[in-house]
Amino acid sequence: MQLDGRRFLFPRMKSGLLHLLLLVGGIPVSASADGFNPHKVVKAFPAITDPRIVTVDEAGGFVEGNELVLGVVIGKQARAYPLNMLTNPTREIINDRLGGSAIAATW
Amino acid sequence: MRDVETNSLWSHLLGKAMRGEFKGAELKILPGVMTTWSEWCLRHPRTTLLGMSRTTRSYREAVWKKSNRFVYGVHLGAGRPSPAVSLKRLQQEPVFNFESAGHVMLITAGEKGVRARAFSRKLKGEILVFSASGKGTMTDDRTSSHWDVTTGECLGGKLKGTVLAVLPGTISFRTAWEAFFPEGRIVE
Numbered sequence: 258m259q260l261d262g263r264r265f266l267f268p269r270m271k272s273g274l275l276h277l278l279l280l281v282g283g284i285p286v287s288a289s290a291d292g293f294n295p296h297k298v299v300k301a302f303p304a305i306t307d308p309r310i311v312t313v314d315e316a317g318g319f320v321e322g323n324e325l326v327l328g329v330v331i332g333k334q335a336r337a338y339p340l341n342m343l344t345n346p347t348r349e350i351i352n353d354r355l356g357g358s359a360i361a362a363t364w
Numbered sequence: 365m366r367d368v369e370t371n372s373l374w375s376h377l378l379g380k381a382m383r384g385e386f387k388g389a390e391l392k393i394l395p396g397v398m399t400t401w402s403e404w405c406l407r408h409p410r411t412t413l414l415g416m417s418r419t420t421r422s423y424r425e426a427v428w429k430k431s432n433r434f435v436y437g438v439h440l441g442a443g444r445p446s447p448a449v450s451l452k453r454l455q456q457e458p459v460f461n462f463e464s465a466g467h468v469m470l471i472t473a474g475e476k477g478v479r480a481r482a483f484s485r486k487l488k489g490e491i492l493v494f495s496a497s498g499k500g501t502m503t504d505d506r507t508s509s510h511w512d513v514t515t516g517e518c519l520g521g522k523l524k525g526t527v528l529a530v531l532p533g534t535i536s537f538r539t540a541w542e543a544f545f546p547e548g549r550i551v552e
Contacts, residue, residue: 293383295373295382298373301366301368301371308414308415308416309415309416310414311414311415312412313405313409313411313412313413316413316415320401321401321424322401322402322405323401323424323425323426324400324401324423325398325400325401325424325427326398326400326404326413327396327397328396328397328398328399328404328407328411329394329395329397330408331394334412335408335410336411336412337404337408337411337412337413337414338413338414339413339423340398340423341418341419341421341422342416342418342419343414343419344419344420345419345420348416348419349365350365350376360394361391362396362414363376
């Protein structure tokens with residue numbers, strides 16, 4: 258994962274919503290960040306950098322059909338992140354790689 | 365969230381560094397899809413998935429029954445108001461055309477509103493208006509071509525083979541979207 262030519266990883270997000278972030282280099286700085294007042298900033302948890310990824314066959318019936326997932330496709334590769342694996346504070350950011358891109362799935 | 369290398373503090377929803385060395389820098393937000401595992405597998409039978417232990421069993425299709433609590437928000441880029449549409453509205457109108465800040469958009473929602481995705485309605489300089497035309501398909505007003513509501517791909521008709529541009533968006537708790545985008549419009 259690179260930004261301005263430097264690698265970096267996300268250990269944790271505080272709470273809330275689902276996103277997929279693609280980390281790319283040379284992103285211009287444009288908007289003001291003034292007025293940022295988070296209610297609480299917690300201590301960072303260890304970064305998840307090598308998550309276990311399995312095929313549908315390997316997963317078997319472990320994930321049930323009505324469970325919600327966050328899905329993304331990059332190039333010809335598709336990956337799903339079941340929400341029910343992301344809710345613990347230590348799990349809310351998954352640093353991953355897909356289709357040659359460094360991504361972070363966050364909840 | 366923080367990055368390990370500089371300990372800068374980032375907003376997860378904005379994808380932007382708010383404090384620290386990277387302050388002001390932004391990450392590209394990918395157009396992910398939130399849906400059920402069964403629907404995802406139908407679309408992507410060769411998918412891989414995260415294989416960690418469960419931390420909860422709460423997040424299932426039924427969570428969207430409380431649709432008033434959720435919106436589908438579209439990221440239009442830094443400094444631009446980010447519009448959102450209530451999930452309840454999308455459940456009522458699963459092919460939803462609208463415009464915000466000069467952007468002509470389309471949000472499509474799956475059955476029961478469990479899956480949503482945003483697209484641009486501008487194609488080769490023309491603005492299209494879409495309407496639902498059957499299970500999983502829609503048609504445009506200019507050519508009556510048939511389109512896949514999930515992928516934005518034209519399946520048949522004059523525009524066959526063309527694909528609508530996907531816009532980054534996410535299903536979000538309403539209160540969270542309002543907090544992060546106080547200037548954004550929520551279509552009820």
